[in-house]
Amino acid sequence: MGLTLTEKIIKEHLVVGEMVRGTEIGIRIDNTLTQDSTGTMAYLQFEAMDVPKVKTKKSIAYIDHNMLQTGPENMDDHIYIQTVAKKHGIIFSKPGNGICHQVNIERFGKPGETLLGSDSHTPTGGGIGMLAIGAGGLDVAVAMAGGEYYITMPEIVKVELKGKLQPGVTSKDIILEVLKRFTVKGGINRVFEYVGEGVKSLSVPDRATITNMGAELGATTSVFPSDQETKLFLTAQKREEDFIPLNADADAIYDEETVIDLDQLIPMAAAPHSPDNIKPIDELEGMKINQVAIGSCTNSSLYDLMKVASILEGNTVAEEVSLVISPGSKQVLNMLAENGYLAKMIDAGARILECGCGPCIGMGQSPNTKGISLRTFNRNFKGRSGTTDADVYLVSPEVAAISAIHGVITNPVGKVDEAVAGVEVAKEFKVHDNMFVAPTGEEVEVIKGPNIKPFPKTEKLKENIHKNVLIVVEDNITTDHIMPSNAKLLPYRSNIPYLSDYCLTPCDPEFPARAKEQGGGIIVAGHNYGQGSSREHAALAPLYLGIKAVIAKSFARIHKNNLINNGILPLIFKDEKDYDGLNLGDSLSLDNILVGVEAKELIVKNETTGKEIKVVLDITDRQKEMIFAGGLINMMKENK
Numbered sequence: 113m114g115l116t117l118t119e120k121i122i123k124e125h126l127v128v129g130e131m132v133r134g135t136e137i138g139i140r141i142d143n144t145l146t147q148d149s150t151g152t153m154a155y156l157q158f159e160a161m162d163v164p165k166v167k168t169k170k171s172i173a174y175i176d177h178n179m180l181q182t183g184p185e186n187m188d189d190h191i192y193i194q195t196v197a198k199k200h201g202i203i204f205s206k207p208g209n210g211i212c213h214q215v216n217i218e219r220f221g222k223p224g225e226t227l228l229g230s231d232s233h234t235p236t237g238g239g240i241g242m243l244a245i246g247a248g249g250l251d252v253a254v255a256m257a258g259g260e261y262y263i264t265m266p267e268i269v270k271v272e273l274k275g276k277l278q279p280g281v282t283s284k285d286i287i288l289e290v291l292k293r294f295t296v297k298g299g300i301n302r303v304f305e306y307v308g309e310g311v312k313s314l315s316v317p318d319r320a321t322i323t324n325m326g327a328e329l330g331a332t333t334s335v336f337p338s339d340q341e342t343k344l345f346l347t348a349q350k351r352e353e354d355f356i357p358l359n360a361d362a363d364a365i366y367d368e369e370t371v372i373d374l375d376q377l378i379p380m381a382a383a384p385h386s387p388d389n390i391k392p393i394d395e396l397e398g399m400k401i402n403q404v405a406i407g408s409c410t411n412s413s414l415y416d417l418m419k420v421a422s423i424l425e426g427n428t429v430a431e432e433v434s435l436v437i438s439p440g441s442k443q444v445l446n447m448l449a450e451n452g453y454l455a456k457m458i459d460a461g462a463r464i465l466e467c468g469c470g471p472c473i474g475m476g477q478s479p480n481t482k483g484i485s486l487r488t489f490n491r492n493f494k495g496r497s498g499t500t501d502a503d504v505y506l507v508s509p510e511v512a513a514i515s516a517i518h519g520v521i522t523n524p525v526g527k528v529d530e531a532v533a534g535v536e537v538a539k540e541f542k543v544h545d546n547m548f549v550a551p552t553g554e555e556v557e558v559i560k561g562p563n564i565k566p567f568p569k570t571e572k573l574k575e576n577i578h579k580n581v582l583i584v585v586e587d588n589i590t591t592d593h594i595m596p597s598n599a600k601l602l603p604y605r606s607n608i609p610y611l612s613d614y615c616l617t618p619c620d621p622e623f624p625a626r627a628k629e630q631g632g633g634i635i636v637a638g639h640n641y642g643q644g645s646s647r648e649h650a651a652l653a654p655l656y657l658g659i660k661a662v663i664a665k666s667f668a669r670i671h672k673n674n675l676i677n678n679g680i681l682p683l684i685f686k687d688e689k690d691y692d693g694l695n696l697g698d699s700l701s702l703d704n705i706l707v708g709v710e711a712k713e714l715i716v717k718n719e720t721t722g723k724e725i726k727v728v729l730d731i732t733d734r735q736k737e738m739i740f741a742g743g744l745i746n747m748m749k750e751n752k
């Protein structure tokens with residue numbers, strides 16, 4: 113029986129378990145990446161493991177999120193990461209070098225290898241044929257220390273691409289189509305594997321847009337074959353030696369198949385406030401816009417930005433529109449400067465930002481009150497832009513650029529064909545790796561500024577929990593709700609006590625105060641709780657506030673792992689209807705917890721209503737041990 117590409121890479125890296133769908137497997141991690149806003153916690157945890165040098169092939173620490181530096185906190189974090197990286201054998205990518213996923217695919221991505229990153233968009237690496245997975249910082253720290261990474265052996269979805277995209281339609285529209293079909297929770301414990309004739313016509317940057325935004329499906333990852341296009345890209349990056357051909361066997365067996373006819377695809381947008389709220393551009397055409405933001409790890413490659421520049425050339429951004437462009441990397445910006453495309457953008461009236469995440473994570477450029485913002489990014493959760501009542505539409509660079517000129521949402525088909533016709537992926541990239549700092553092996557003093565506070569400690573699981581319901585939230589609550597990030601909060605990613613005062617405030621501003629007053633409690637949630645980012649802070653802040661358990665209809669993969677890693681019980685309603693019976697302030701009793709966790713089924717008594725409900729723990733035996741120990745670090749200490 114043939115193997116899928118995913119199975120082939122997993123087989124090469126399998127350390128624990130067998131490739132049986134739904135069972136837990138441990139895989140060897142070749143490479144890791146961190147970024148600054150999850151990195152400080154990851155490195156504090158790595159330091160606690162007492163491992164002198166990382167054991168991976170390559171580990172890279174990027175600075176790309178917190179770059180506004182409105183106070184000393186950001187740069188304190190950068191210096192901590194730079195010094196800790198140098199000490200432990202980690203390559204440091206200086207601020208300004210670019211967004212981790214864009215730079216990683218340019219300079220380090222290697223077909224057939226594994227990559228674990230403390231950022232949910234790490235699957236971008238699947239565009240170059242890697243098995244690239246996002247995780248919490250602690251899991252990345254363990255991988256840097258040589259430990260395997262555990263996942264549920266995923267189901268594998270075959271996405272067959274037929275035909276060829278029409279001018280004005282892009283790879284962004286392919287992933288929007290996949291999101292329309294599968295939704296933001298359709299990818300949990302699944303890998304999306306792209307195959308078929310249509311793959312050949314997609315360049316590596318096109319593919320990376322798709323694998324990047326595959327994160328929005330909740331998928332473990334997405335992957336493309338490594339073929340002639342991959343070889344061309346690696347050769348152009350002067351890394352031809354990193355190429356190996358890789359694809360699925362012709363008789364590989366998939367768990368589900370879907371076919372996308374590229375010829376039929378049309379430009380689309382993800383409408384507010386979810387990446388799966390897909391609408392055809394035609395339906396939105398003519399809507400007045402206030403802002404256009406082009407960039408992010410989804411669409412900031414040289415190829416994308418040259419198309420944008422070509423559309424803008426000779427035009428002027430509409431009077432009432434602010435257009436901001438953030439190039440994905442120093443390589444991209446440098447080449448745009450050299451080939452004159454940067455001048456075309458500036459001339460049209462674009463505001464050029466530095467290479468980084470910027471507006472994607474609300475680090476500046478928040479839209480106006482009730483503003484309409486068109487973004488080439490991957491997430492449009494309510495409030496993520498920094499403006500609570502703004503409406504954010506996610507679109508391709510083509511839609512963004514043409515709409516910026518017209519001042520209204522505009523279908524690019526027939527309007528940009530000529531402009532973008534000549535734009536191709538570079539045959540030779542400008543390679544000058546001078547913003548990477550290599551670890552030298554010398555003695556390094558790790559510098560921790562006053563903003564860097566220790567991560568909260570966890571304790572062994574207790575026999576009973578008697579606590580109140582502190583909040584009841586609906587389906588698809590994101591980690592942006594649980595631990596909001598914006599220009600005001602991102603500087604405090606190393607300071608959990610400070611951040612905890614903002615925990616879940618987009619859902620209920622009183623939550624942190626209530627949690628503190630009652631000495632902790634229980635969160636009740638709907639489906640897909642914790643979707644979105646990998647930020648461990650969405651578990652660490654509740655931990656700090658004394659949250660003992662979350663009872664939900666279902667959980668997103670990374671967030672569930674982060675809860676378990678920190679000793680918080682991720683309980684699932686056995687009967688979903690019981691969600692309706694729990695209300696804010698209800699007093700809950702969980703008794704005989706140790707026995708219940710062992711059996712992976714517990715009884716929750718609602719002392720307020722007198723009703724008993726059943727909840728289950730969908731965890732592996734390894735995770736059970738972690739829950740008993742009160743989290744991963746405690747478990748590691750116990751097993752020493």
Ligand code: MIC
Pocket residue numbers: 149150177230231232233473597644645646647
């Ligand atoms: C995001 O896009 O939400 C982030 C910011 O990159 C996060 C990481 C973080 O919260 O620091 C992610 O995607 O994991």
Ligand code: SF4
Pocket residue numbers: 177211231233408409410468469472473489490
């Ligand atoms: Fe940065 Fe946005 Fe990408 Fe997250 S999604 S890594 S914030 S550019």
